[in-house]
Amino acid sequence: MNAADVMSSPAVSVNPVTTVRAASAVLGDHGFAALPVVDDEGRLMGVVSGVDLLPAGMSPETAHSPVARVMRGSVISAPVTASPAELTATMLSQRLRCLPIVTEGQVLVGVVSRSDLLRILTPADAVLAARVETALRAYSGRPRWTVSALDGEVSVSGPFSDHAERKVVEALVRTVPGVRGTQVAC
Structure with a gap:
């Protein structure tokens, strides 16, 4: 079993030009903690979370700004071949609620959440x-x-x-x- 067997796919993501308000709506509609940000080829560029979006969304001046202004470009991700134990260790050590799963070319193929990992532990x-x-x-x-x-x-x-x-x-x-x-x- 590896990340491909555990992840949610296709991943819900936004691109860098998505507005803060639109990204906030996606986050709220799906109940996610964060969203991967991908370029036009689907390569992982960053992550934007509710913590990033809330301050920007509260201001009328920044609500229509692109997500690129508030996203975190330094992203921890895992390969499709990562084992559930490796995914769990990464998420716990880095205090992540979700972990983007990428191919060798950094193309986003899915996301693993804590609940995805708990599901495989629970018969x-x-x-x-x-x-x-x-x-x-x-x-x-x-x-x-x-x-x-x-x-x-x-x-x-x-x-x-x-x-x-x-x-x-x-x-x-x-x-x-x-x-x-x-x-x-x-």
């Missing part, structure tokens, strides 16, 4: 069980049942008020994306 069944627990907690207001998952088959056990509640829980579990089957037991 799919654990994620599915957590989603079901969240749905059940929203229904009951508190954790009342034990949830486990194996290959998309979800088991829920614990006390039910009555047969109707058991059926509601079973139906609710089936609405969670990724659930292939349910088993509900007292």
Whole structure:
């Protein structure tokens, strides 16, 4: 497994002439911490973050300025061949929330975020069980049942008020994306 297997691709990016206001909109719309800045050939030139954009965007004089004025040109990136361990080490040591992934020619091909790395550390069944627990907690207001998952088959056990509640829980579990089957037991 390497960066190509973990990264989000294609990467959302801006170019140096994108305005501060437009880059702020992209950042806000996608919920990202930062955006890679690439030239017309897709080569990584810099990074612009919310910290860079906020002060510039607050001033009417600089809101329409190009991102090139506020971006950081010194960029830490990783090659497509980097392992998840290498990506994690780089991100932790440099305190990065995201890491651009580039080819040998510095062409941006993707971005790895902390959540991308966490996703590979968390088995799919654990994620599915957590989603079901969240749905059940929203229904009951508190954790009342034990949830486990194996290959998309979800088991829920614990006390039910009555047969109707058991059926509601079973139906609710089936609405969670990724659930292939349910088993509900007292």
